Amino acid sequence: MSSHIVGVDIGQTAIRAVEARSVRNGPIEVRAYQEAALPDGAVRGGEIVEPTAVATILKKMWVDGKFGTKDVILGMGDQKVVARDLVMPNLSQGEIRDLLPLRVQELIPMPVAEAIIDFYPIAEAASTDEGPAVRGLLVAAYADAVANNVAAVKRAGLQVVDVDFVPFALQRAVGSTGEGVSAIVDVGATTTNVVVSAHGVPDFVRIIPAGSDDATRALVTQLEVPRDQAERLKVAQGLHPEIVPPNDAKSAGIILDVTRELMTSIINTLRYYSSTHDNARVESLVLTGNGARLRGLPAALAQSTGIALVAPAPFARVRLPRTLASFGVSEALRAGTAIGLAMGARA
Numbered sequence: 111m112s113s114h115i116v117g118v119d120i121g122q123t124a125i126r127a128v129e130a131r132s133v134r135n136g137p138i139e140v141r142a143y144q145e146a147a148l149p150d151g152a153v154r155g156g157e158i159v160e161p162t163a164v165a166t167i168l169k170k171m172w173v174d175g176k177f178g179t180k181d182v183i184l185g186m187g188d189q190k191v192v193a194r195d196l197v198m199p200n201l202s203q204g205e206i207r208d209l210l211p212l213r214v215q216e217l218i219p220m221p222v223a224e225a226i227i228d229f230y231p232i233a234e235a236a237s238t239d240e241g242p243a244v245r246g247l248l249v250a251a252y253a254d255a256v257a258n259n260v261a262a263v264k265r266a267g268l269q270v271v272d273v274d275f276v277p278f279a280l281q282r283a284v285g286s287t288g289e290g291v292s293a294i295v296d297v298g299a300t301t302t303n304v305v306v307s308a309h310g311v312p313d314f315v316r317i318i319p320a321g322s323d324d325a326t327r328a329l330v331t332q333l334e335v336p337r338d339q340a341e342r343l344k345v346a347q348g349l350h351p352e353i354v355p356p357n358d359a360k361s362a363g364i365i366l367d368v369t370r371e372l373m374t375s376i377i378n379t380l381r382y383y384s385s386t387h388d389n390a391r392v393e394s395l396v397l398t399g400n401g402a403r404l405r406g407l408p409a410a411l412a413q414s415t416g417i418a419l420v421a422p423a424p425f426a427r428v429r430l431p432r433t434l435a436s437f438g439v440s441e442a443l444r445a446g447t448a449i450g451l452a453m454g455a456r457a
């Protein structure tokens with residue numbers, strides 16, 4: 111593997127790719143950033159369903175971005191992956207891996223034989239009748255979905271050197287590195303990732319199968335308007351009922367209702383974390399994803415959780431070329447995952 115790598119985040123609405131050079135003992139150096147919109151239906155729930163379309167787009171991104179390597183770290187997140195809390199005997203990583211398939215079936219939605227499973231130790235846990243124990247995160251992905259996405263990327267002539275878990279990439283790029291407990295909430299189109307970290311290390315992850323697209327779809331079905339019009343309504347109005355377009359007062363209520371449901375899921379997830387982790391208080395929250403651009407959403411979330419919001423700053427953790435110096439707030443919302451994937455490369 112060369113020291114250059116491209117972190118590739120394939121979301122529901124867009125592919126984002128960051129070429130970076132890993133530097134020993136220093137922050138990675140970003141060489142190029144490319145983003146390309148995906149046609150509706152090309153990716154669903156984290157799985158590439160139109161591999162030819164995705165491969166064509168990836169090829170074009172490599173040309174447009176003048177990427178200097180075909181080595182890729184691919185992110186997996188979305189509904190094809192789950193993360194669970196797990197206590198295992200305090201054995202070597204290899205021994206734990208061997209034991210996992212025998213222990214985790216009741217925790218995951220897919221048959222163990224059809225899953226890729228891994229365990230990330232976090233801290234020592236109280237001893238069990240098996241002896242010393244370690245608490246950690248179990249991550250399980252549908253093996254077929256991973257293979258399918260890897261194959262689509264290969265079709266573009268690229269080489270997947272690693273597959274990484276999107277919430278871990280988010281933590282690297284935008285998560286708090288300080289003391290205490292902090293959260294990242296990434297509101298995507300169909301998925302909302304929640305990562306809670308203690309002292310800069312992921313402690314808890316939930317992938318909520320809901321996102322900003324739910325509001326768009328509710329507008330399409332309830333108002334019987336085309337998708338692009340629904341999208342425009344949502345973006346223009348957000349959670350501000352006072353900005354009601356002249357021809358459609360109903361939209362405000364629809365957006366509010368759907369977004370409230372999403373907020374309730376986020377709030378319940380953070381509460382669940384606290385109640386299962388010694389009532390730990392989440393002290394700060396980084397809100398990312400384009401879904402976080404919904405007008406009024408950041409303020410509503412800050413108010414209902416009582417948690418201070420911190421703006422994501424993924425570019426502060428890397429070296430940026432001058433050509434990307436103009437990157438601002440909106441790029442910071444959506445580039446985090448791809449940057450974090452590239453940051454995960456081992457120098």
Ligand SMILES: Nc1ncnc2c1ncn2[C@@H]1O[C@H](COP(=O)(O)OP(=O)(O)OP(=O)(O)O)[C@@H](O)[C@H]1O
Pocket residue numbers: 120121122123124156188297298299300301302321322323324326341344345398399400401402403404405444
């Ligand atoms: N200005 C805006 N205001 C409100 N919502 C917006 C705005 N811009 C984009 N969105 C919404 O953000 C969502 C897309 O977010 P994002 O690009 O982070 O998702 P994704 O990474 O493609 O998907 P996922 O992470 O779910 O796979 C869409 O539902 C879109 O309608």
Ligand SMILES: [Mg+2]
Pocket residue numbers: 121122298299399447
């Ligand atoms: Mg995303």
